[in-house]
Amino acid sequence: MGVVRLSGPDAGRITRALIGDRELTPRTAHFARFRDPAGEVIDEGLVLWFPAPGSFTGEEVVELQGHGGPVILDALVAACVHQGARPARAGEFSQRAFLNDKMDLTQAEAIADLIDAGTRESARAALHSLQGAFSREVNELVEQLIQLRIYVEAAIDFPEEEIDFLSEGGVADDLNRVIDQAGAVLASARQGRLVREGLTLVIAGKPNAGKSSLMNALAGHEAAIVTEVAGTTRDVLREAIQLDGMPLNLIDTAGLRESPDRVEQEGIRRAFEEIRKADRLLVVIDSQEAGVNLNDLTDLLPSSQQELDGLDLPVTRVLNKADLSGLSPGPHPNQPDTFVLSAATGQGLLALRDHLKGAAGYQGTGQSRFSARRRHITALEQALAALAKGRDQLHAHAAGELLAEDLRAAQHALEEITGAFTADDLLGRIFSSFCIGK
Ligand SMILES: Nc1nc2c(ncn2[C@@H]2O[C@H](COP(=O)(O)OP(=O)(O)OP(=O)(O)O)[C@@H](O)[C@H]2O)c(=O)[nH]1
Ligand SMILES: [K+]
Numbered sequence: 001m002g003v004v005r006l007s008g009p010d011a012g013r014i015t016r017a018l019i020g021d022r023e024l025t026p027r028t029a030h031f032a033r034f035r036d037p038a039g040e041v042i043d044e045g046l047v048l049w050f051p052a053p054g055s056f057t058g059e060e061v062v063e064l065q066g067h068g069g070p071v072i073l074d075a076l077v078a079a080c081v082h083q084g085a086r087p088a089r090a091g092e093f094s095q096r097a098f099l100n101d102k103m104d105l106t107q108a109e110a111i112a113d114l115i116d117a118g119t120r121e122s123a124r125a126a127l128h129s130l131q132g133a134f135s136r137e138v139n140e141l142v143e144q145l146i147q148l149r150i151y152v153e154a155a156i157d158f159p160e161e162e163i164d165f166l167s168e169g170g171v172a173d174d175l176n177r178v179i180d181q182a183g184a185v186l187a188s189a190r191q192g193r194l195v196r197e198g199l200t201l202v203i204a205g206k207p208n209a210g211k212s213s214l215m216n217a218l219a220g221h222e223a224a225i226v227t228e229v230a231g232t233t234r235d236v237l238r239e240a241i242q243l244d245g246m247p248l249n250l251i252d253t254a255g256l257r258e259s260p261d262r263v264e265q266e267g268i269r270r271a272f273e274e275i276r277k278a279d280r281l282l283v284v285i286d287s288q289e290a291g292v293n294l295n296d297l298t299d300l301l302p303s304s305q306q307e308l309d310g311l312d313l314p315v316t317r318v319l320n321k322a323d324l325s326g327l328s329p330g331p332h333p334n335q336p337d338t339f340v341l342s343a344a345t346g347q348g349l350l351a352l353r354d355h356l357k358g359a360a361g362y363q364g365t366g367q368s369r370f371s372a373r374r375r376h377i378t379a380l381e382q383a384l385a386a387l388a389k390g391r392d393q394l395h396a397h398a399a400g401e402l403l404a405e406d407l408r409a410a411q412h413a414l415e416e417i418t419g420a421f422t423a424d425d426l427l428g429r430i431f432s433s434f435c436i437g438k
């Protein structure tokens with residue numbers, strides 16, 4: 001089957017030009033023959049008419065359901081275009097639904113996420129978002145912020161009593177409650193993004209540290225070539241795996257060192273390209289190597305300073321080859337985010353796996369309350385930062401205007417999530433990533 005969907009005030013007129021002038025009952029299937037401009041029948045099938053505003057987009061919508069097949073569908077679309085329709089842009093139906101208040105932005109995004117879902121868990125999360133689970137939680141936060149703002153604004157209007165007003169327990173308690181709740185929504189959003197996109201982890205380090213061995217150990221099969229030759233890996237290697245249901249995108253890279261070899265240089269350049277796009281960096285160090293400063297990235301990743309400049313991503317360190325160095329496998333006794341293991345024997349690997357799940361904020365399968373994207377997480381982080389700043393102002397007995405300003409900023413950030421407040425270029429960016437016809 002193939003469906004051509006028309007949306008807009010001319011949908012009915014264009015349809016009648018194709019099927020002949022006849023009465024259509026709303027939301028009821030009618031059998032019809034679809035004709036091209038010369039009157040020749042292209043296909044026959046069902047017509048469904050949704051008068052505005054009771055349709056997906058909120059506009060008049062018609063669905064022409066035929067037998068499908070690219071030739072027939074092309075002819076059907078051409079006949080519609082001949083009557084004045086134009087092909088939809090990617091995501092345009094969802095965008096119109098959003099602009100006509102049929103759904104908010106997280107719901108529109110959830111449509112794309114549902115279609116793109118790679119696992120049942122992420123599909124379920126997207127469906128929850130589509131049904132409004134994410135928006136409801138965000139709107140609840142906004143509602144509480146509005147109540148707080150009303151109170152604070154009122155306090156500002158009575159300068160004599162302002163300080164008393166604000167230092168009363170109520171405001172601080174309410175603010176703390178909003179902060180806790182926003183933190184919980186952020187944790188759910190992190191999980192929602194994680195089940196959708198997975199964690200992208202780039203494995204980097206000096207040649208022969210055991211990067212490819214570690215990738216293979218995590219993947220559970222010989223994905224990458226391992227040899228004792230330093231400089232074995234040159235291309236970027238990717239393996240998509242799951243850690244107890246958490247999607248993990250592993251990226252193995254060329255060992256980093258000064259090299260006159262053109263191929264190796266290109267591999268190193270590509271390694272940094274991947275590092276810059278990663279969610280987390282996993283640096284592998286040969287634990288037999290003496291005098292390494294674990295807290296100095298330039299020591300762990302030989303490279304030009306320029307390549308490390310501005311790098312801002314969380315780092316996990318692995319001291320590999322524990323079987324040779326005699327260090328005991330497991331979390332490092334006094335270095336955070338550092339694990340001693342042996343990629344060859346698998347000792348210590350479990351602690352690393354648990355760490356990666358925890359660091360990503362993975363809550364386990366079946367725990368996804370809604371799907372989310374990076375932009376949602378950024379907005380929630382911004383809202384939380386503004387709220388934390390507001391709390392500091394309150395503690396410092398700063399002027400009420402400053403607190404009011406922070407609350408306003410937090411509300412704006414939250415409203416960007418649902419689209420109640422949107423920057424101009426945001427909509428274009430979001431909807432252009434949809435597929436055509438959605
Ligand atoms: N004994 C022991 N040998 C290991 C361990 N991990 C890796 N090796 C060995 O170290 C050598 C290098 O391992 P690779 O996994 O190729 O190292 P790499 O970091 O990917 O190296 P390049 O791709 O050349 O940068 C190989 O001979 C591995 O068998 C380990 O935990 N214990
Ligand atoms: K090697």
Ligand SMILES: [Mg+2]
Pocket residue numbers: 211212213224225232233252253255
């Ligand atoms: Mg390698």
